[in-house]
Amino acid sequence: MKLILPALTEAKSPLFRPIKYSLFPPLGLATLAAFLGDDDTVELVDDHVEVLRLDDTPDLVVIQVYVTNAYRAYAIADRYRAKGCRVVLGGLHVTSLPDEAERHADTIFLGPGEDTFPQFLADLRAGSPKPRYVSRGKRSIRGLPPVRRDLIKRNRYLVPNSIVVTRGCPQHCDFCYKDAFFGGGRSFYTQRVDEALAEIERLPGRHLYFLDDHLLGSPTFARELFAGLTGMGRLFQGAATVDSILRGDLIERAAEAGLRSLFVGFETFDPANLAASNKTQNLAKDYAAVAKRLSDLGIMINGSFVFGMDADDADVFDRTVDWAVEHGITTATFHIQTPYPGTRLFAAMERAGRITTRDWDLYDTRHVVYEPARLTPDELEAGYDKAYRDFYGWRNIVRAATGHDGARHRAKHFFYAAGWKKFEPLWDLVIKAQRLGVMTPLLEAVLSKVTRGTSGDEGRLDPENGTGTGASASPPALSAPARSA
Numbered sequence: 001m002k003l004i005l006p007a008l009t010e011a012k013s014p015l016f017r018p019i020k021y022s023l024f025p026p027l028g029l030a031t032l033a034a035f036l037g038d039d040d041t042v043e044l045v046d047d048h049v050e051v052l053r054l055d056d057t058p059d060l061v062v063i064q065v066y067v068t069n070a071y072r073a074y075a076i077a078d079r080y081r082a083k084g085c086r087v088v089l090g091g092l093h094v095t096s097l098p099d100e101a102e103r104h105a106d107t108i109f110l111g112p113g114e115d116t117f118p119q120f121l122a123d124l125r126a127g128s129p130k131p132r133y134v135s136r137g138k139r140s141i142r143g144l145p146p147v148r149r150d151l152i153k154r155n156r157y158l159v160p161n162s163i164v165v166t167r168g169c170p171q172h173c174d175f176c177y178k179d180a181f182f183g184g185g186r187s188f189y190t191q192r193v194d195e196a197l198a199e200i201e202r203l204p205g206r207h208l209y210f211l212d213d214h215l216l217g218s219p220t221f222a223r224e225l226f227a228g229l230t231g232m233g234r235l236f237q238g239a240a241t242v243d244s245i246l247r248g249d250l251i252e253r254a255a256e257a258g259l260r261s262l263f264v265g266f267e268t269f270d271p272a273n274l275a276a277s278n279k280t281q282n283l284a285k286d287y288a289a290v291a292k293r294l295s296d297l298g299i300m301i302n303g304s305f306v307f308g309m310d311a312d313d314a315d316v317f318d319r320t321v322d323w324a325v326e327h328g329i330t331t332a333t334f335h336i337q338t339p340y341p342g343t344r345l346f347a348a349m350e351r352a353g354r355i356t357t358r359d360w361d362l363y364d365t366r367h368v369v370y371e372p373a374r375l376t377p378d379e380l381e382a383g384y385d386k387a388y389r390d391f392y393g394w395r396n397i398v399r400a401a402t403g404h405d406g407a408r409h410r411a412k413h414f415f416y417a418a419g420w421k422k423f424e425p426l427w428d429l430v431i432k433a434q435r436l437g438v439m440t441p442l443l444e445a446v447l448s449k450v451t452r453g454t455s456g457d458e459g460r461l462d463p464e465n466g467t468g469t470g471a472s473a474s475p476p477a478l479s480a481p482a483r484s485a
């Protein structure tokens with residue numbers, strides 16, 4: 001059996017940033033591989049980081065389809081089917097557009113695969129696989145066989161230890177993939193805490209990246225998880241919503257357990273935008289207080305901001321960058337609003353006749369694929385490019401870094417932000433040499449704890465972490481790609 005994560009079309013373009021696609025291994029496929037039998041021979045190929053050979057003839061080809069890799073996924077599927085191989089497709093884009101996908105597959109899967117894929121394997125072995133499997137009802141990720149991490153080529157990734165301990169999210173933002181993907185059943189559920197901790201224990205090294213949409217989504221689960229993690233000596237990154245950071249003391253517990261950087265979905269400052277996109281959890285929340293609370297805990301912030309919502313005008317780009325710099329946001333992920341097929345946003349835009357292209361390659365949050373309300377598409381794309389240029393200009397990197405208390409925190413911010421955007425040739429070199437693993441200790445160093453010194457103002461690196469030189473090292477950095485919370 002061959003499991004394939006096709007690269008997106010962009011991977012062939014000069015704008016392609018190899019490091020962005022060498023961050024995380026194909027966790028979804030490694031999760032599915034766990035359901036295969038001991039006798040099955042299985043290969044997992046990530047087209048982003050290795051050469052995908054198409055001259056073989058596996059019995060079963062399993063392909064994961066996102067919106068921006070859809071065309072390449074279909075081409076690979078067609079090629080294998082022409083040779084007589086059985087091809088199955090699943091993932092977010094297949095779930096959103098099953099009728100499009102099924103033209104390229106023997107079987108398609110809608111929704112998460114933990115319930116349907118084992119059912120399919122049983123049907124296949126019995127000689128009666130169905131053309132379509134739909135995940136419904138009371139989904140669960142409890143008691144699953146361990147993710148097949150042995151299939152992951154760890155040295156090809158900066159963050160081989162990515163992990164997901166929950167699925168979905170308790171919120172319902174109109175632009176999010178979530179409700180489309182988890183339709184017809186539970187849309188937020190968690191692992192058992194002991195199983196999550198056992199999976200964490202199996203991961204080598206110290207650094208973890210939780211890819212969960214909203215790591216604080218279930219406060220009870222998160223509290224127990226952090227209690228279990230405290231003392232394990234782990235450093236981790238994750239994502240959460242603004243309201244969850246302001247509420248109670250969960251974020252302090254996370255920091256104690258090793259949280260060092262957080263992806264936060266600020267998205268927009270405009271209440272009309274928030275209300276229109278049903279991102280009600282952000283309404284009337286003090287974003288500055290979020291930034292301050294995280295900064296005081298020594299947690300670096302990857303802020304997510306969306307441009308092109310209906311209340312946005314030509315000022316939105318500068319206003320957003322200024323705010324982010326002023327409030328010490330470490331890395332920013334800007335997106336042009338993108339109505340992914342299957343979302344309520346897409347349906348509303350389509351009803352209003354505002355969708356201007358169905359070329360899925362352009363649904364990469366860098367292109368305008370709809371008619372904006374108060375900006376022209378050119379203004380929107382130019383403003384988005386300018387926001388990236390401005391935010392990652394040397395002057396603003398330094399300005400944002402100096403917003404923190406403590407020299408160590410400032411230095412870490414500086415190296416983290418600069419490392420992510422300013423050392424592309426170095427990243428390319430390490431990737432070509434397939435030695436990304438050597439960067440992990442540097443990443444761990446920059447993520448080491450900043451605590452307040454006795455002066456109350458000067459930060460220091462936590463000696464318990466044994467990374468005293470971390471702040472002066474030239475660390476790598478990463479900010480998660482399109483995330484959700």
Ligand code: B12
Nearest residue numbers: 008025026028064067068069090091109112113364482484
């Ligand atoms: C990590 C990640 C990435 C990594 C991917 C790493 C990797 N090797 O997988 C990188 C950095 C490459 C990335 C890039 C991008 N990403 Co991204 N990414 C994610 C993220 C945060 C986590 C994915 C993950 O690992 N989930 C956990 C695993 C366990 O779940 P899973 O992969 O979905 O797999 C399950 C099911 O989908 C299903 N399944 C999947 N395939 C198949 C196949 C079969 C046969 C079956 C049965 C089942 C099945 O079963 C699995 C188990 O349940 C998601 C958000 C999210 N929560 O999913 C966004 C997300 C997938 N990304 C998204 C986007 C838009 C992008 C970018 C376009 C962003 C950009 N502006 O450049 C690029 C393009 C990527 C591409 N190749 O096309 C969107 C996708 C929207 C859509 N409708 O497709 C998401 C949902 C974020 C969001 N909220 O908008 N991304």
Ligand code: SF4
Nearest residue numbers: 169171173176484485
């Ligand atoms: S955008 Fe974030 S907060 Fe909103 S539903 Fe999606 S994952 Fe949840």
